[in-house]
Amino acid sequence: xxxxxxxxxxxxxxxxxxxxxxxxxxxxxxxxxxxxxxxxxxxxxxxxxxxxxxxxxxxxxxxxxxxxxxxxxxxxxxxxxxxxxxxxxxxxxxxxxxxxxxxxxxxxxxxxxxxxxxxxxxxxxxxxxxxxxxxxxxxxxxxxxxxxxxxxxxxxxxxxxxxxxxxxxxxxxxxxxxxxxxxxxxxxxxxxxxxxxxxxxxxxxxxxxxxxxxxxxxxxxxxxxxxxxxxxxxxxxxxxxxxxxxxxxxxxxxxxxxxxxxxxxxxxxxxxxxxxxxxxxxxxxxxxxxxxxxxxxxxxxxxxxxxxxxxxxxxxxxxxxxxxxxxxxxxxxxxxxxxxxxxxxxxxxxxxxxxxxxxxxxxxxxxxxxxxxxxx
Amino acid sequence: xxxxxxxxxxxxxxxxxxxxxxxxxxxxxxxxxxxxxxxxxxxxxxxxxxxxxxxxxxxxxxxxxxxxxxxxxxxxxxxxxxxxxxxxxxxxxxxxxxxxxxxxxxxxxxxxxxxxxxxxxxxxxxxxxxxxxxxxxxxxxxxxxxxxxxxxxxxxxxxxxxxxxxxxxxxxxxxxxxxxxxxxxxxxxxxxxxxxxxxxxxxxxxxxxxxxxxxxx
Numbered sequence: 001x002x003x004x005x006x007x008x009x010x011x012x013x014x015x016x017x018x019x020x021x022x023x024x025x026x027x028x029x030x031x032x033x034x035x036x037x038x039x040x041x042x043x044x045x046x047x048x049x050x051x052x053x054x055x056x057x058x059x060x061x062x063x064x065x066x067x068x069x070x071x072x073x074x075x076x077x078x079x080x081x082x083x084x085x086x087x088x089x090x091x092x093x094x095x096x097x098x099x100x101x102x103x104x105x106x107x108x109x110x111x112x113x114x115x116x117x118x119x120x121x122x123x124x125x126x127x128x129x130x131x132x133x134x135x136x137x138x139x140x141x142x143x144x145x146x147x148x149x150x151x152x153x154x155x156x157x158x159x160x161x162x163x164x165x166x167x168x169x170x171x172x173x174x175x176x177x178x179x180x181x182x183x184x185x186x187x188x189x190x191x192x193x194x195x196x197x198x199x200x201x202x203x204x205x206x207x208x209x210x211x212x213x214x215x216x217x218x219x220x221x222x223x224x225x226x227x228x229x230x231x232x233x234x235x236x237x238x239x240x241x242x243x244x245x246x247x248x249x250x251x252x253x254x255x256x257x258x259x260x261x262x263x264x265x266x267x268x269x270x271x272x273x274x275x276x277x278x279x280x281x282x283x284x285x286x287x288x289x290x291x292x293x294x295x296x297x298x299x300x301x302x303x304x305x306x307x308x309x310x311x312x313x314x315x316x317x318x319x320x321x322x323x324x325x326x327x328x329x330x331x332x333x334x335x336x337x338x339x340x341x342x343x344x345x346x347x348x349x350x351x352x353x354x355x356x357x358x359x360x361x362x363x364x365x366x367x368x369x370x371x372x373x374x375x376x
Numbered sequence: 377x378x379x380x381x382x383x384x385x386x387x388x389x390x391x392x393x394x395x396x397x398x399x400x401x402x403x404x405x406x407x408x409x410x411x412x413x414x415x416x417x418x419x420x421x422x423x424x425x426x427x428x429x430x431x432x433x434x435x436x437x438x439x440x441x442x443x444x445x446x447x448x449x450x451x452x453x454x455x456x457x458x459x460x461x462x463x464x465x466x467x468x469x470x471x472x473x474x475x476x477x478x479x480x481x482x483x484x485x486x487x488x489x490x491x492x493x494x495x496x497x498x499x500x501x502x503x504x505x506x507x508x509x510x511x512x513x514x515x516x517x518x519x520x521x522x523x524x525x526x527x528x529x530x531x532x533x534x535x536x537x538x539x540x541x542x543x544x545x546x547x548x549x550x551x552x553x554x555x556x557x558x559x560x561x562x563x564x565x566x567x568x569x570x571x572x573x574x575x576x577x578x579x580x581x582x583x584x585x586x587x588x589x590x591x592x593x
Contacts, residue, residue: 154388279518286522295584296529313406314399 001153001208001332005114013109013170014092015044018082022100023054025215029100030062030069038109042092044069046100047083050076055100079166080182080189087173087181095173101215102167103131108210112170115205122175122202123164123194125152126210127333137223139345140353141216143330149208150329156206162255163191164204168212175202186240187373188233195241198251224360231364232373234263267365270358323350407476414479417459418486421452425486425493428452432493435500442501449490449497449504453543456487457535460546480513481551488556491545495575505542505592507531508572510565513548524569526582531571534585542592 015033019026026046033044046059048071056073063069072086083097094116098104104126112124127149130142155161164171169190179196182189194204217223238260244252291298326346334340367373431448434440460483491508498504509531515521528546535544547556549568563572571579573591 282518283522283525286519287525290522290526290582291529294526294530294582295586296526296533313403317399 004111004207004209005117007110007114008117010040011094011113011116012040012042012092013038013094013096013113014042014090014173015096015098016047016083016086016090017044017098017100018047018049018079018086019051019055019059019100020049020076020079021051021053021055023051023058025101026055026058027062029098029103030066032103033098034066034068035106036104036109037106038113041068041109043090045086045090046071047086048073049079049082050074078184080184080186083189084181084184087177090173093173094170095176096168096170097166098168098212099166099214102128103213104168105211105213108168108207108212109170111209112207115207116170116172118203118205120201120203121205122172122179122197123204124170125161125164125204125206126168126212127153127206127208128165128167129211129213129339130216131213132215132218133339135218137220138216138218139341140349141223142339143326143341143346143349144353145216146333147326147329150333153206153208156204158250158254159198159203160250160255160258161204161206162194162198162259163188164194164197166190167214168210183240186233186236187229188237191233192237192240195237195251195255198255199241199244199249201249227357227360228364228367228373231263231361232368234259235365235368238263263361266358266361270355270362319350326350411476411479414459414462414476417462418479418482421456421459421483421486424452424455425489428490429493432496445497446501446504449494450540450543453490453494453545454540456483456490457544457546459483460487461532477513480548481553484548484551484556485553487545487547488553488559491547491559492555494543494545498575505538506572506574507534507542507544507588507592509544509546509569510549510560510572511546511569512550514550520569523582527569527571530582530585530588534588537585538589538592 017026017029017033022029030044030046033041044066046062046069048056048059056071059069059071059073063071072082072089074082074085087095094113096104096109108126112126115121115124128145129149130138130145133139133142152161152163175197176193179193179200179202181193183192183196186192197204217226238256241251241256245256246252288298326349330341330346428448431440431445435442435445491506494504494506498506509527511524511527512520515524531544531546535542549556549560549565549570560570563575563578565572565578567580569580571588573579573588577591579588579591
């Protein structure tokens with residue numbers, strides 16, 4: 001899990017920080033990046049995507065103070081287009097894309113570079129953890145991000161990492177340019193770029209040692225907006241690559257079916273669950289009503305059933321296995337971090353928070369089908 | 377080093393398939409175990425039924441009194457009723473195999489024969505109160521399901537109150553039994569659930585225990 005290939009070639013790195021109204025976090029991000037222990041960072045390019053707050057002013061100040069910092073100021077055109085334009089001016093052999101509200105660990109870059117010794121590696125990703133766990137919502141996301149990091153590392157063993165997330169991803173520049181950069185129409189350009197890379201036969205690796213912390217949404221509204229964007233991006237990507245279904249390669253044989261199945265199960269699983277619960281409630285209501293009318297018992301001892309269905313057993317086993325996976329992932333990742341989760345938080349996450357996913361999936365599907373969405 | 381980890385995928389896949397098969401085998405085993413228990417009970421009930429039929433036959437020669445004949449029939453009917461209630465608790469729990477459904481059909485046939493035998497005994501000796509409850513095994517409509525659940529409670533209450541003074545025979549009417557279809561046709565049953573009291577009254581709407589008692593008088 002924690003294997004880091006030795007750095008043989010010291011690749012030059014350009015750091016791209018796309019920023020739109022990031023006045024509160026930009027300085028922190030740039031300072032953290034400049035504090036990296038990797039010795040061959042050529043430049044830190046702040047891409048001001050037409051911010052309407054003080055982002056540009058702060059960027060100018062940073063440019064004045066640090067020689068490596070450069071500003072690429074442009075009209076607002078979205079993250080993907082900003083990155084595509086910045087790619088043309090970046091000088092490094094590798095480009096690290098870092099969200100303006102994310103903070104890479106001091107050793108993050110140096111523990112990612114070694115993976116590029118394999119020439120087929122097009123991108124390397126890292127563990128993404130939640131920076132501030134100051135609210136219950138953020139605590140839930142902290143657990144979620146850790147489980148995702150663990151799962152992603154497992155997927156990495158079979159060359160099936162399907163996303164190079166925004167908080168920190170390191171790309172081989174010539175490969176990124178060769179595949180055409182980022183898709184401006186996609187809501188999750190990081191997922192789409194990863195799929196395109198994989199479909200062209202390149203590999204994506206994950207450094208489990210490298211770490212980046214990011215600011216997670218602190219209100220339900222922001223959280224919902226983020227998840228809708230992720231889901232719609234997922235739907236767009238599936239549609240774009242549907243022709244690859246069951247075709248040779250991990251994208252067609254594993255990632256597409258796995259990704260699609262998890263979305264389908266999420267959507268229909270909730271539907272079936274709600275249908276059964278609704279029927280149960282209706283049954284209880286009607287039988288109580290009829291029982292009262294017929295002056296008979298509302299519930300008899302004979303109806304208290306201690307012989308559950310085999311499918312109930314299956315549900316319980318699946319839940320226990322899921323819980324075990326979450327605890328196992330947290331134990332694994334917590335060995336490397338200071339923050340630990342309370343037992344209550346993990347149980348709440350496993351029973352309640354996870355159930356929110358299908359609801360957001362269905363809501364996102366509605367927005368996607370009606371075309372009612374935009375990047376911001 | 378990185379490439380050699382591909383075996384993880386196969387290990388995970390193998391484990392998943394293994395767990396799935398184990399779960400399936402365990403589920404089928406559980407259902408088989410339940411159906412075996414009912415099979416044993418069914419054979420015992422079958423023996424009791426033949427015994428009861430034999431007693432009816434003997435009564436034709438005047439060797440058995442009407443009281444003994446009625447008692448034998450009541451005893452067997454009570455046994456069948458208890459087993460029917462047990463079987464009902466497992467009905468919806470069978471998901472993987474059809475074994476419980478098959479046993480249910482066998483029981484329904486047994487209950488139909490019991491019903492016919494009871495009619496014969498009644499003709500000969502009279503004075504036997506019989507309630508036949510015809511319901512749908514595969515009811516999908518929630519309204520019908522809840523009606524049936526309440527009918528079961530009402531008839532259960534009645535049976536508890538009356539004890540062996542009444543023969544209660546619940547039969548699933550949609551299990552493709554020709555004999556039962558003929559019986560239902562003979563009594564003019566229009567829809568299910570239906571409760572036939574003493575082969576005279578047919579109730580379709582839910583009634584209280586007190587009302588059914590009046591029909592029995």
